Amino acid sequence: MPPVALSRTSAYNSVAAHGGVAAADPHRLILMLMDGALERISHARGKMAHGENAEKNRLLHAAVKIVEELRASLDLRAGGAIAANLDDLYDYMGRQLVSANLQNRVATLDEVSHLLHEIRSAWVTLPPIRALPVRMRAGVVGDAAS
Numbered sequence: 001m002p003p004v005a006l007s008r009t010s011a012y013n014s015v016a017a018h019g020g021v022a023a024a025d026p027h028r029l030i031l032m033l034m035d036g037a038l039e040r041i042s043h044a045r046g047k048m049a050h051g052e053n054a055e056k057n058r059l060l061h062a063a064v065k066i067v068e069e070l071r072a073s074l075d076l077r078a079g080g081a082i083a084a085n086l087d088d089l090y091d092y093m094g095r096q097l098v099s100a101n102l103q104n105r106v107a108t109l110d111e112v113s114h115l116l117h118e119i120r121s122a123w124v125t126l127p128p129i130r131a132l133p134v135r136m137r138a139g140v141v142g143d144a145a146s
Helices: 003-023 026-049 053-072 076-103 106-125 140-144
Strands: none
Touching: 026 053, 026 106, 053 076, 076 106
16 A cells, blocks of 8 residues: 555544544443454564564554553452552563563463453443443553553
């Protein structure tokens, strides 16, 4: 594709993503964050395998930011032990992503992906009304997904 077409495609994708964020409820926003982190980890895994370190670094940095947003969205007071456990798990995942990036360890990326898939699977089963209380800040997905 010519550069202009790529630019238009990128702009369309950005508008579509931000439109989805604007229309999403907090439950859906958490799923979008999880999906964004999983996508970046997957792409980083490929970049790691091909020795594309700059892009791998960018993708894993974005994944860490998203995991930090997931952690920040927890309401530790209202969420009780489950929120506290998720807080610890998100902290662990963020540290593991940094470690995987520094050590080029695909197995560590796979571990984090597995953990995040497990949390996502559980989150999907919760009805939006009964989902754990979360604090959503303005621009959380737009900032984390860049």
